[in-house]
Amino acid sequence: MRARGATVQKVLMAAALLGALAWNLAHASQINELRLTSGATGTRAEIRLDIESEVRTLSLSGPDRLVVDFPGAQLAKGIQLPGPAGIVKAVRAGQPEPGTTRIVFDLAQPVAALRPHMQPGMGGPSLVLEWPGDGQPAAQVPAAQGRVASAPTPATGAAQVPAVVAVDPEQAPTTAVTEVDRAASAAATTRLITELAARATESQAASGATATVTTTVPSAAPTVQGTPPAAAPAPAQVQRLVAERAIRPLVVAIDAGHGGQDPGAIGPNGKREKDVTLAVARELARQVNATPGLRAYLTRDSDVFIPLNRRAVLARQAKADIFVSIHADAAENRSAHGASVYVLSLRGATSQRARWLADKENAADLIGGVRIESTNDTLASVLIDLTQSGQMRASEDAAGHVLTSLGRVGHTRRVEKANFAVLRTSDMPAMLVETGFISNHDEERLLADPAHQRKVAAAVLDGVNTYFERQPPPGTMYAARASAEMAAAGGGSP
Known part of the structure; x- marks a missing residue:
């Protein structure tokens, strides 16, 4: 009797285990x-x-x-x-x-x-x-380069842009565009240097002075074969600044606002700010990479959430020279329209609207689950650095040029200031560009239009370009161009 009871107990336990296993598999x-x-x-x-x-x-x-x-x-x-x-x-x-x-x-x-x-x-x-990282491991560089085939070089030796073949758009949605644009940038850079050298040559020929110049492409750009002028005379300072391979590209950090679980503002027809900002940021990066002397860095190029302070860290790691955060504004007043540009302020906002916008944008970290306390450790030192550096003034200067360029695309306001967390960096000029009001029915439609996105990106790039032309950093194409132009005018090296 006792043995029969033990057998029944074992059977029940086995049945329970099988039931639990079946439940686990089902769930x-x-x-x-x-x-x-x-x-x-x-x-x-x-x-x-x-x-x-x-x-x-x-x-x-x-x-x-x-x-x-x-x-x-x-x-x-x-x-x-x-x-x-x-x-x-x-x-x-x-x-x-x-x-x-x-x-x-x-x-x-x-x-x-x-x-x-x-x-x-x-x-x-x-x-x-x-x-x-940049998505291109060192071990794969030769293979990646193998996908780029240079067209045959004509007898004239003119610079050629490589043609990209066998690129899977699903695997690398932006790589093909970037490689072509950077090659085009390198070709344009070669032409630019040759043109400046020729202008300097004409100026020096009139005064009887001669020197030789070797045209090269900056080391950071893809190599493009070209034929420099044979023993073209040019000023010695042009030879020093251009022939040496010390010219570096200026890095433009482009930050697409929001992303991931943070959609940002949503328009009346359901367009999400995070999608608009990513599209504009990608287009701006494409145009930047096609500009001689500039190189783009995207803090995000997919639908992913990045904490506000992390965005500045990424730009700093990329050794960016300027930081541009792209957004699309929203307001309760659905008729509000136009683009605007904001820079950091440590002494309060310039308007109630700027203060409200900064509070709204700073709340993005809460949506992403980031604890505010975790961002305070480095904030004090960053703010001290900002007060002791000229980056805040430089930010306002660069923002002014961008705002002027945006005015040619549509309605704009003045440059405003507020305490935006994403702009808290002492390493580079930084600005936040509101490309338009996604809460406005007409501007929501425009912001989703690729043609309008190209215009907005071109306006932002024009402002950035103007800023660097006015204040060219040493060792860059902008500085070499300014030196060559001054030499061509007979003014000597700056």
């Missing part, structure tokens, strides 16, 4: 999609699930890889693992133990990923993994 989370992209800010992986799941990560070396375990999760049937992109050489999936799905990212370099975070979405939450 296990499922990995429905895995995406991998790379761009100007680095490499990004998104692992979309149907429900939130426990996640464990582990970084390994020799070889370098990141391991992500999902206890209680399983891969959806037919899921496709992405191909290599950016720093990630390959993606593998397996099951180290029953009930646990493992995804392994093989890395080309020992780059530490940013802290993983869950991002809500319409199709379910996604685990976001990001590896900072």
Whole structure:
């Protein structure tokens, strides 16, 4: 009798275990999609699930890889693992133990990923993994260059722009445009130097002075073959500034406001500020990269949330010379319209509107889940640096040029000041550009129009270009051009 009772107990326990296993399988989370992209800010992986799941990560070396375990999760049937992109050489999936799905990212370099975070979405939450960098690991540079084929050089030796072939737009949405634009920039730079040297030659020929000049492209730009004037006479200072490979590009940090779980303002027809700002930022980056002497850096080139203080850090790490944060304004008054430009103020706002806007933009970190206390550690030192540097005055000067250029696109106001957290950087001039009112029905339509986005981007670039022309930093194309023009006018080196 006692033996029969023990047998019944075992059967019941087995049934309970099977029931629990069946329940777990029925309620296990499922990995429905895995995406991998790379761009100007680095490499990004998104692992979309149907429900939130426990996640464990582990970084390994020799070889370098990141391991992500999902206890209680399983891969959806037919899921496709992405191909290599950016720093990630390959993606593998397996099951180290029953009930646990493992995804392994093989890395080309020992780059530490940013802290993983869950991002809500319409199709379910996604685990976001990001590896900072330019999205182009050193080990892959030769292969990437192999996709760029230079057209045959004519007998005249004119500079040629490489043609990009076999580029997958899904894997690299902006890479092809950037490579072509930078090559075009290099070709334009060569022509610019040659033209300036010729002008200086004409000026010196009139006075009987001669010197030789060697035209080269700045080292940061792609190499473009060209034929310099044979033994063209030019002033010695032009030879020193241009022939030496010390010319560096000026880096324009372009910050697309909001992103990820922070949509920003939403227009009457549902257009989201984060989408508009990203589109304008990408177009501005394209135009910047096509400008001789300039190079663009995007703080984000995908729909991802970045804390406000982190944006300035990214720009600083990119050694940016100027910081431009792109936004689209909103107001309760739906008839409000026009673009505006803001700079940092440590002594209060210049208007109630500027103060309200700064408070609204600074609240973006709260939406993203960032604790305000965590941003106060470095704030005091940054503010002290700002009061002791000339960057606030430089910011206002640059903002004035941008505002003037935007006035040729549409209605604008004066440059305003307020305590914007995203502009708290003492390393470079910084401004926040409100490209228009997304809350205005007509401007919402314009802000979503690629043709208007090109006009706005061109106006911002024109203002930045004017600022650097008026105050050319040493060792840049702008300084070399100013020196050559002064030499051509007979004024000597500045």
